Amino acid sequence: MEDLRNTADPRRDDAFATTAARAASIAAELAGEHPADIAEVLDGEEPATASAVLASLPRERQVEILDLPDFDLSSDLIEALPVEEAVHLLTELSADRAADLFRWMDEPARTHLFARLPPATQAELNRLLAWPEHTAGSLMTTEFVTVPSTWSVGETLRYLREIERTRETIYAIYVLDPVSLKLLKAVTLRRLITGEAGQSILSVAPEHDPITADPRMDREDVARLISKYDLLAVPVVDEDAHVLGIVTVDDMIDAIIEEGTEDAQKFGGMEALDEPYMEIAFFAMLKKRAGWLSILFLGEMLTANAMQHFEGELERAIVLTLFIPLIMSSGGNSGSQATSLIIRALALGEVTLKDWWRVALRELPSGLVLGAILATLGMARITAWQLLELHDYGEHWGLVAATVGAALVAIVTFGSLIGSMLPFVLRRLGFDPASASAPFVATFVDVTGLVIYFSVALVILHGTLL
Amino acid sequence: MEDLRNTADPRRDDAFATTAARAASIAAELAGEHPADIAEVLDGEEPATASAVLASLPRERQVEILDLPDFDLSSDLIEALPVEEAVHLLTELSADRAADLFRWMDEPARTHLFARLPPATQAELNRLLAWPEHTAGSLMTTEFVTVPSTWSVGETLRYLREIERTRETIYAIYVLDPVSLKLLKAVTLRRLITGEAGQSILSVAPEHDPITADPRMDREDVARLISKYDLLAVPVVDEDAHVLGIVTVDDMIDAIIEEGTEDAQKFGGMEALDEPYMEIAFFAMLKKRAGWLSILFLGEMLTANAMQHFEGELERAIVLTLFIPLIMSSGGNSGSQATSLIIRALALGEVTLKDWWRVALRELPSGLVLGAILATLGMARITAWQLLELHDYGEHWGLVAATVGAALVAIVTFGSLIGSMLPFVLRRLGFDPASASAPFVATFVDVTGLVIYFSVALVILHGTLL
Structure with a gap:
């Protein structure tokens, strides 16, 4: 429907009136609610409505809301306020929170607002902003x-x-x-x-x-x-x-939860998102996922090289290909178990860098036993299918079963060792041990696993199939 | 060297004297230290020494140490004490801590000690012990x-x-x-x-x-x-x-950290250890790892069935086998990314059960774009190797590249969708979404990935290689 009134921009006026009315009704409803609940409501509103609601609340309440460490909208709202208002609120916020807001603010608002703060507040914020992110210095507040x-x-x-x-x-x-x-x-x-x-x-x-x-x-x-x-x-x-x-302690709880999220996402084989899943922009999320996925893919391409190298053996003994996925994944799974154990133990301080050999001495026998269990299952599967005539693995099926079994022991042991040592190596090199993601370990073990499998096959099947 | 003295058991007396002397010297050193530091020292000592040190500390200090939620030795030390002493300490501990100790205590000490507590304490503990583990009721204390x-x-x-x-x-x-x-x-x-x-x-x-x-x-x-x-x-x-x-809040911090460890270990494809890595007994650890590893192995055996099903195609087009590990792992990696994102988002309450379709609508295009990126890399790799004469993929190499590319798009999309939906399905069925481990998703996607790959190959290579 066409708007027939002849004003400058009636729709904009309407929109403004609607926002103001909506803001007033929300503000009235929220009076007496806990600041954290008000923040949650603001988070779900349009930025314009949110800042109108905030402006209509008492000053004391505004400070309480902007002071909440989980309230992601704070820096946007501050930027949207008149400068006088923004400066006043910033001086009343707790110092650690104000420092965080300046960390996240966009230029030029950041420089502009900072210059308007009282010199004492500037000096205080500069002392906090000097410390690197995620250190005690950057988390601390000076109001004690x-x-x-x-x-x-x-x-x-x-x-x-x-x-x-x-x-x-x-x-x-x-x-x-x-x-x-x-x-x-x-x-x-x-x-x-x-x-x-x-x-x-x-x-x-x-x-x-x-x-x-x-x-x-x-x-x-x-x-x-x-x-x-x-x-x-x-x-x-x-x-x-x-x-x-x-x-x-309340800042610490937020830090622990954030750290847990980062570690979980890294372990899943991607960069940490830094934003809630449903809120991050689609392409920002893709970027964080595509990078690692491509790197892993390039690494995994080495499996094609390994396979090409053994193409002759593959043609002579096609039966060997049937178990490639089974064997590869077992190495990856055992590696992933060991990695998640050690990343967590390092994060909690249960083991330190100098304990690497103690861990290796635990993982070596663990890998051997776990490998032996899977080898038994694998050989039983081949024997059962052969004897029940569900599939014919050829006249040398016993040797094929032996190859699969021996390869499983070797690869699971190798996977457990690599998976447990990788977090140590990463920490030693100055990286976050949590970067040793499950997919990363799996890729590493996949390539070496193929080489192990074919090498074992060459030894056991020499003179029969190969 | 043989002991020539003719007493009942001189070595035992000596050992006792050594323990007592050692305990006395440790206790003297620790006077004035923070209870948490004393607990740490006790944790590193033999149980006999630890309980001797504890016994020689003032009563008030004993209570402070046993009250520490991280001090795993508490229930062992209580069990080792004379009954009178143990009962007295248990009534002085905070109620939530005493309830925890009873949860962990072995029979018959547990029943025996409980019966000796004053009726009021028994009633209080029974109220706490009635709530299931990991609920607010089981974490709460009644001293408020x-x-x-x-x-x-x-x-x-x-x-x-x-x-x-x-x-x-x-x-x-x-x-x-x-x-x-x-x-x-x-x-x-x-x-x-x-x-x-x-x-x-x-x-x-x-x-x-x-x-x-x-x-x-x-x-x-x-x-x-x-x-x-x-x-x-x-x-x-x-x-x-x-x-x-x-x-x-302090009990909560411990709970959050413990929850993080459990989630990380489950996501790594194993049962949560419930004990620090270096402290858990070797076979207890193996049991927690072998169970899931064997289940995953049995699931992964289906890949052998899938391969057997396509054995004819494999023999005719051996070139297809070269890319099996590459394609399978890409599905697993994209699934693992999606799973870690959604598990964490569910744990933090960023998404809830009813958001499943919103997530699916995000993961579908994500999977398509990520798949297209990997498909481009994969086809470039095959084309480069062919044109640079590093490897000969046969006269139909272009069609092989197309097969790999199309399969990658399909499998990465499928992996992202399955990986993101599995945590929802698990929660809906009443399981912990964190049980959707990286290896679990990878196994699921591996089997279906093979079927997708060969199906795509049958369509694209029909009339040429197949």
């Missing part, structure tokens, strides 16, 4: 609580009441030497409230030294610290025991 | 803080000071209706201390209703709640909004 060791329990509690609003967590209180400002103790709020007001803060401190992290520590290691010591936050300190920031 | 909504901030703080020692966390305070005992609000300790002593506890409560979990909720869903709302603990409530227990 420190008190001098000369304070009493009562003084500390009064101080906490004042500054509660401006700190990411007040559950851990860091006690510093009043002169050197070095970290002496970490006191929990729960222990603090059990103390008498007049007592020294040190009277409620634990005996042991505080657990700390280095700013260059990988997030997986920080997660291990937090999990091992059941902490709500871990202080990040420099060489002089000065506290640079803290990493809190 | 509740106060009636009629209390003031000051009353609540005084109460917290008294009971701090006996609660797993006091950072979340659950406010109940004084009559119905229904959960009204969850107040954080940080907000509580900012309130005035005379104000009502409700004055520091948030606007929104408390976030709660159902006792039957899976631990992955509980983790999602805790991560989404950045909680330190989530209350587990029954249908009448009565609080049954709480799940704390």
Whole structure:
């Protein structure tokens, strides 16, 4: 239907009015909801509606929503706001969150907004942005609580009441030497409230030294610290025991889940997506998948070379081709098992680089036993089909069965060894062990498996079929 | 050297004296260390030494160590203690930890010890042990803080000071209706201390209703709640909004990491080990690996049937065999990519069961494009080798290249579709989607891939090679 009114762009006005009306009704509905639930609703709306809804919420609520680490829309919404508004919100966000938003923001908004921030905020953000991604330094926030060791329990509690609003967590209180400002103790709020007001803060401190992290520590290691010591936050300190920031347990949970997703996708034989499956653009996803798939394909092309090399043997003993898929896949499967075990053990710190030979000494007998089990199944299959006359493998069927059995033992052992050693090799070379994906190991073992199979065949069938 | 002294068993006495001396020196060294570090040292000692060290520590320290969720030795150490001692420690442990220890304890120690516990503790443990493993009910602890909504901030703080020692966390305070005992609000300790002593506890409560979990909720869903709302603990409530227990963030971190390990091992094509790689007994590990490996092998045997079925074609066109490994593995790799994507998306709640057709509509074009890319590479390889006279694929080499290309498009598309749909099918049938391991998908796609390859060959090469 044609619009007959003669205004500049009536449809745009209509659209705007609709957005505003929709935004107002959504905002009214959401009043009193948990910020995380509001964020979820905003995530499902058009960007224009989402930013209109956000703008109509109280300032305090806006900060709470933008502060949520899972809320992916934050940097887009900030960019869409008037500059004054955006700068104001950015200074009120927690420092680690603001740093993350600047990491993800597009130019020129990024440079433009950064220049408008107060100098103190700029300096604080620069300190956080200096650390490489996925390190304790990049995950930490600078809004933590420190008190001098000369304070009493009562003084500390009064101080906490004042500054509660401006700190990411007040559950851990860091006690510093009043002169050197070095970290002496970490006191929990729960222990603090059990103390008498007049007592020294040190009277409620634990005996042991505080657990700390280095700013260059990988997030997986920080997660291990937090999990091992059941902490709500871990202080990040420099060489002089000065506290640079803290990493809190909620940021850590997000990091652990993200790390798990990355590892799973890498193990599946692709680049980590970095975005939810249903949200990533179609071609961005294809790019992440096509790269590894093509590399694996090029590697797997070597199987064609191996096959060509043995084409003469293939023609003389076509019966050998029947078991190629069976034998190849067994090597790949045993390799994939071993790799997933070792990647995970390395990630959790259950084994370290220097344990490689211990692992090899476990995988060698494992491979032999597993190979022997599959060899028994394989030879039984051939014998059964031959004796039940389901298929005729020729007069030398016994030797064919022996070839398949011996090849299975060799290939499963080889697969287990290669699969378990590859993560060590990758870590040694400075790569993520999780890059040793199931398809990668399978490809590696496929090519060598074919060579092993034909070599075994040449030995066993020499003088009969070959 | 023979022992010449004539005592009952001098070597045993010596061994005992050595253990005791060693235990004493270790205990002295560990005084003042963090319980998690003491646990780590104990983990590396002989069981006899470990229990001697534990026995020589102060009671309070013993409880802290046995309470650590990662300390696997706890149930063994409890079993090794005198019954009186064990019962006393078990009543002092947090309820969720004591329930876990009973889950892992061997008979008859389990029944024997349980019978000696005070009736109240027995009842409490029975309530926890009734919930299936990996549910919120089985993870929760019953040591939480509740106060009636009629209390003031000051009353609540005084109460917290008294009971701090006996609660797993006091950072979340659950406010109940004084009559119905229904959960009204969850107040954080940080907000509580900012309130005035005379104000009502409700004055520091948030606007929104408390976030709660159902006792039957899976631990992955509980983790999602805790991560989404950045909680330190989530209350587990029954249908009448009565609080049954709480799940704390530190227990959740351990659960998330454990879940990640299980998923990774399953995806690698084996049963989850449930124990660290270097600690699990050799044959226990073999059992977990051999089962799936044998099942996969039996499935893969169908490739031999498929090959036998096409043996006539193989003999006439031996050139086709050269590309079997290449084509099969491409199907497996694309399937493995799709599976790892969807397993993870399902685990994180990014897609749900009803999204299966959306995923299928994404994977179909993805598979076609990825297949076309690999087909181009494959046909280029055959053409190059033929024209550069590196290998002779016969007079119909162009048709062979076309066969390989068409088969790759079909198989990669099929692999992506099967790989993405399998996790949905498994979840629909009530299995863990993570059981759709890379090897499982590869096996599935291998068998069908062979049939697709030969069918394509029959169409394209009909009248020439076949």
